[in-house]
Amino acid sequence: MSGALCQLLSEKHPMATERYNPRTSEPKWQKAWAEKKLFEAQNDDPKPKYYVLEMFPYPSGKIHIGHTRNYTMGDVVARYKRARGFNVLHPMGWDAFGMPAENAAMQNKVHPKDWTYENIAVMREQLKMMGLSLDWAREFATCDVDYYHRQQMLFLDFVEKGLVTRKSSKVNWDPEDMTVLANEQVIDGRGWRSGALVEQRELTQWFFKITEFAQDLLDSLDRLDEWPEKVKLMQHNWIGRSEGLLIRWPLAVASSDKIGGDTRELEVYTTRPDTIFGASFMAVAADHPLARKAAESNVELAKFIEEVRHMGTSVAALETAEKKGFDTGIRVVHPFDETWTLPVYVANFVLMEYGTGAIFGCPSGDQRDLDFANKYGLPVIPVVMPEDADAKTFQVIEEAYVDDGVMINSRFLDGMKPEKAFNEVAKLLEEKTIGGRPMAERKVNFRLRDWGISRQRYWGCPIPMIHCEACGVVPVPKADLPVKLPDDIEFDRPGNPLDRHPTWRHVKCPQCGRDARRETDTMDTFVDSSWYFARFTAPWANEPTEPKAADEWLAVDQYIGGIEHAILHLLYSRFFTRAMRETGHLNLAEPFKGLFTQGMVVHETYRVGGPSNNGRWLSPSEVRLEDIDGKRHAVEIATGEEATIGALEKMSKSKKNTVSPEEITDGYGADTARWFMLSDSPPERDVEWTDEGAAGAHRFVQRVWRLVQIAAEQLPGVKPVAAKDGEAGAVSKSAHKILKAVGEDIEKLGFNRAIARIYELANVLATPLNDVAEGKADAALKGACREAVEIMVHIIAPVMPHLAEECWQALGGAEMVAERPWPVFDPALVVDNEIVLPVQVNGKKRGDLTIARDADQGAVEKAVLALDFVQKALEGKAPRKVIIVPQRIVNVVA
RNA sequence: GCGGACGUGGCGGAAUUGGUAGACGCAAGGGACUUAAAAUCCCUCGAUCUCUGAUCGUACGGGUUCGAUUCCCGUCGUCCGCACCA
Numbered sequence: 001m002s003g004a005l006c007q008l009l010s011e012k013h014p015m016a017t018e019r020y021n022p023r024t025s026e027p028k029w030q031k032a033w034a035e036k037k038l039f040e041a042q043n044d045d046p047k048p049k050y051y052v053l054e055m056f057p058y059p060s061g062k063i064h065i066g067h068t069r070n071y072t073m074g075d076v077v078a079r080y081k082r083a084r085g086f087n088v089l090h091p092m093g094w095d096a097f098g099m100p101a102e103n104a105a106m107q108n109k110v111h112p113k114d115w116t117y118e119n120i121a122v123m124r125e126q127l128k129m130m131g132l133s134l135d136w137a138r139e140f141a142t143c144d145v146d147y148y149h150r151q152q153m154l155f156l157d158f159v160e161k162g163l164v165t166r167k168s169s170k171v172n173w174d175p176e177d178m179t180v181l182a183n184e185q186v187i188d189g190r191g192w193r194s195g196a197l198v199e200q201r202e203l204t205q206w207f208f209k210i211t212e213f214a215q216d217l218l219d220s221l222d223r224l225d226e227w228p229e230k231v232k233l234m235q236h237n238w239i240g241r242s243e244g245l246l247i248r249w250p251l252a253v254a255s256s257d258k259i260g261g262d263t264r265e266l267e268v269y270t271t272r273p274d275t276i277f278g279a280s281f282m283a284v285a286a287d288h289p290l291a292r293k294a295a296e297s298n299v300e301l302a303k304f305i306e307e308v309r310h311m312g313t314s315v316a317a318l319e320t321a322e323k324k325g326f327d328t329g330i331r332v333v334h335p336f337d338e339t340w341t342l343p344v345y346v347a348n349f350v351l352m353e354y355g356t357g358a359i360f361g362c363p364s365g366d367q368r369d370l371d372f373a374n375k376y377g378l379p380v381i382p383v384v385m386p387e388d389a390d391a392k393t394f395q396v397i398e399e400a401y402v403d404d405g406v407m408i409n410s411r412f413l414d415g416m417k418p419e420k421a422f423n424e425v426a427k428l429l430e431e432k433t434i435g436g437r438p439m440a441e442r443k444v445n446f447r448l449r450d451w452g453i454s455r456q457r458y459w460g461c462p463i464p465m466i467h468c469e470a471c472g473v474v475p476v477p478k479a480d481l482p483v484k485l486p487d488d489i490e491f492d493r494p495g496n497p498l499d500r501h502p503t504w505r506h507v508k509c510p511q512c513g514r515d516a517r518r519e520t521d522t523m524d525t526f527v528d529s530s531w532y533f534a535r536f537t538a539p540w541a542n543e544p545t546e547p548k549a550a551d552e553w554l555a556v557d558q559y560i561g562g563i564e565h566a567i568l569h570l571l572y573s574r575f576f577t578r579a580m581r582e583t584g585h586l587n588l589a590e591p592f593k594g595l596f597t598q599g600m601v602v603h604e605t606y607r608v609g610g611p612s613n614n615g616r617w618l619s620p621s622e623v624r625l626e627d628i629d630g631k632r633h634a635v636e637i638a639t640g641e642e643a644t645i646g647a648l649e650k651m652s653k654s655k656k657n658t659v660s661p662e663e664i665t666d667g668y669g670a671d672t673a674r675w676f677m678l679s680d681s682p683p684e685r686d687v688e689w690t691d692e693g694a695a696g697a698h699r700f701v702q703r704v705w706r707l708v709q710i711a712a713e714q715l716p717g718v719k720p721v722a723a724k725d726g727e728a729g730a731v732s733k734s735a736h737k738i739l740k741a742v743g744e745d746i747e748k749l750g751f752n753r754a755i756a757r758i759y760e761l762a763n764v765l766a767t768p769l770n771d772v773a774e775g776k777a778d779a780a781l782k783g784a785c786r787e788a789v790e791i792m793v794h795i796i797a798p799v800m801p802h803l804a805e806e807c808w809q810a811l812g813g814a815e816m817v818a819e820r821p822w823p824v825f826d827p828a829l830v831v832d833n834e835i836v837l838p839v840q841v842n843g844k845k846r847g848d849l850t851i852a853r854d855a856d857q858g859a860v861e862k863a864v865l866a867l868d869f870v871q872k873a874l875e876g877k878a879p880r881k882v883i884i885v886p887q888r889i890v891n892v893v894a
Numbered sequence: 895g896c897g898g899a900c901g902u903g904g905c906g907g908a909a910u911u912g913g914u915a916g917a918c919g920c921a922a923g924g925g926a927c928u929u930a931a932a933a934u935c936c937c938u939c940g941a942u943c944u945c946u947g948a949u950c951g952u953a954c955g956g957g958u959u960c961g962a963u964u965c966c967c968g969u970c971g972u973c974c975g976c977a978c979c980a
């Protein structure tokens with residue numbers, strides 16, 4: 001910029017520039033929106049529908065900034081879609097059952113109900129301060145009797161349809177507290193409270209038969225084209241369909257006799273029957289019937305099984321533990337060789353839940369089997385080798401060979417490809433018989449297990465079933481619902497308070513009228529969150545849904561939530577929608593049309609007393625950051641002690657690196673917080689909260705306000721008109737290009753890109769608006785500026801709705817921006833007549849070519865070859881090749 | 895352990911999905927204005943060198959291509975999920 005212009009800009013404008021004050025503006029507009037009920041969706045609205053939903057929060061006590069980023073994303077979409085003429089449903093609720101309420105009850109002697117509803121009240125106010133365009137009329141909490149009543153109705157309908165079953169499964173048992181522990185409550189194999197060694201226990205529990213939908217849940221993934229590929233892949237792998245062979249290995253006669261003689265075979269599921277000649281051992285789960293049988297006469301083995309049972313139930317714990325086995329002494333006979341017997345081990349890495357709970361180990365073709373074989377001195381026979389290897393010298397010692405290749409050391413299979421060998425083994429074993437059955441059967445197996453929903457806890461939805469000694473398990477009649485949680489409970493002892501309640505569990509059997517007892521298990525909280533999105537479509541309904549409303553609103557057009565829910569919550573919801581379809585509550589299979597998984601908000605951590613485990617964590621507000629010789633230091637304000645700056649981590653209470661929304665809204669206002677959270681970082685990635693970033697965002701708020709004030713004072717009554725040429729034309733072209741880009745970016749949830757474009761528009765407007773203020777603008781520039789400012793106000797509105805309203809009012813707008821349509825760009829203004837083509841020589845950029853947009857390839861080539869830097873590079877020779885990518889780039893190969 | 899991602903200046907990131915690497919913002923430095931400060935405005939800002947130019951540069955090492963941040967193979971690092979946290 002020239003010195004003269006600098007001088008002009010520095011001259012004081014005649015008007016006083018008042019700073020924008022969010023503390024007065026934001027509540028004012030929030031009230032105005034609420035009074036007009038702008039965000040309450042009507043089910044009978046004839047406009048096209050759009051359902052945007054963010055995963056609802058657990059009411060842990062306070063909203064933190066991570067929540068608000070999530071909700072702001074949804075809010076931007078909701079406000080944008082509303083402006084585009086959609087009937088938008090954007091509801092909010094509370095995932096309100098769960099363990100933390102019970103923990104609070106035990107620690108602080110608060111009733112889980114009071115604790116939860118108090119938290120909800122606090123968090124609702126926090127959300128309201130953020131200016132989210134939510135339909136609060138549809139709000140509910142999953143712990144509302146009204147909601148779990150309908151969930152019990154759904155449960156009974158599922159029971160009737162045969163979608164519910166009872167079976168035995170394992171839980172983490174804390175022998176000291178006499179209670180069931182969640183996986184997260186098991187730390188290094190011990191109970192988090194008692195410190196006692198946890199053991200596995202079998203309990204009869206309730207399950208939803210999600211496995212009946214396994215194939216459909218898998219196949220339907222292909223049609224979810226608005227889901228991230230990675231989530232679909234994760235679900236694909238989780239469902240884990242495999243085609244394999246069930247092989248029945250005969251027990252050696254001596255072995256069979258040893259364990260009583262009535263067990264004569266070992267059933268094994270394998271996806272690699274082709275490697276059957278590489279087998280060197282069998283391994284069964286610790287709770288496999290054969291293991292138990294063998295342990296009856298083997299004290300050492302019983303001890304080993306006991307040890308395995310102390311590992312906790314989580315797969316991660318099992319698989320990261322050292323691979324261990326114990327030889328049962330039992331031997332099986334090889335299906336293709338009666339003289340070949342193999343040992344049967346009990347192994348800690350074999351899971352009873354998967355397949356048949358027994359495997360055959362082929363060390364050369366599986367790394368885990370190889371490690372196991374090496375540890376216990378079992379033979380390693382390579383049976384598949386790369387096609388170009390030599391069968392005589394090919395060896396497997398430390399590293400298993402798992403790729404495709406050719407069969408070796410496998411008798412009649414030698415030379416085949418593994419796939420053919422698979423079919424050959426299957427065919428031959430299907431023909432053989434054992435105990436009157438074929439020795440092998442082809443079987444499709446899923447890794448997916450049925451969904452265990454029983455929880456031995458108080459704060460959850462009671463399972464509406466009754467146990468009668470005469471009639472068995474009887475459903476509570478629908479007329480007797482809801483089964484309400486009793487309020488008078490004690491948390492003075494661990495365990496489930498429902499179990500020891502004096503009266504609650506006693507009930508008459510609905511069938512025979514005799515004394516019976518209620519089921520005291522409550523449902524997994526994932527059940528609550530598996531259908532809340534459907535309930536939002538008619539939260540007033542007496543039935544779980546109003547099927548018409550559900551079918552009209554669903555699927556959710558845009559669902560937004562954390563990647564941590566990529567598997568369980570989303571898979572369970574997909575199951576639930578199918579089950580609700582079978583029971584007539586709605587009529588679709590897939591609940592979420594578009595899915596977006598956003599990143600977390602992270603913050604540095606600070607601790608004093610060294611980085612070791614005994615350090616003391618400090619919150620950002622307790623720390624002063626200093627810059628010494630370019631190095632950042634953190635000092636505890638209270639003591640002056642130097643604190644260690646730790647890694648960026650997910651905000652958590654334990655590490656005290658949380659930032660609450662009030663810390664920003666109290667100072668800068670909600671719009672600044674919303675703007676900052678969406679700028680810079682792409683929404684799917686984590687965002688680091690920094691004070692500098694928030695301050696920068698706030699500077700922009702004030703900058704927009706200043707620009708609008710100039711326009712409001714200098715351009716009153718000026719008609720907004722786009723210009724085609726000159727300085728005014730440049731303003732209009734930029735404004736329309738940016739308007740177009742911002743719309744496209746929001747559609748793609750590219751909020752950070754949209755924000756970068758809006759910054760550009762503000763930059764573009766700065767000089768012309770100053771010209772206007774200096775009285776140097778002609779009518780065309782005034783009209784163009786007025787139009788561009790109005791565009792700017794509308795495109796900031798989804799992210800900074802309060803500021804937009806204040807600006808629009810200053811510009812003399814009659815209605816609120818929240819009620820106004822999205823501006824329309826002029827297609828003629830978003831294309832340029834001349835384009836600048838980068839010109840490369842041998843793939844390196846050497847200059848530009850400015851040429852008419854519609855110039856044909858020949859004209860482009862001619863113009864490029866005439867450029868002096870191209871001539872110089874060619875040294876008078878003809879180019880070997882000229883690659884012209886239309887509208888993109890030119891590459892001259894010399 | 896298994897599964898899934900990510901890695902670009904001092905920092906957050908952009909790059910029309912194979913076509914100008916570093917848009918936009920933050921931080922930093924310099925300047926204007928001011929009695930001064932804040933605020934605001936302007937300029938510079940990947941590295942190196944023989945500095946109006948050239949070379950290198952997108953975690954690291956290879957490969958495919960006229961052209962690679964983008965695709966392929968390998969290595970390293972960070973993060974998420976693993977079924978009773980929500």
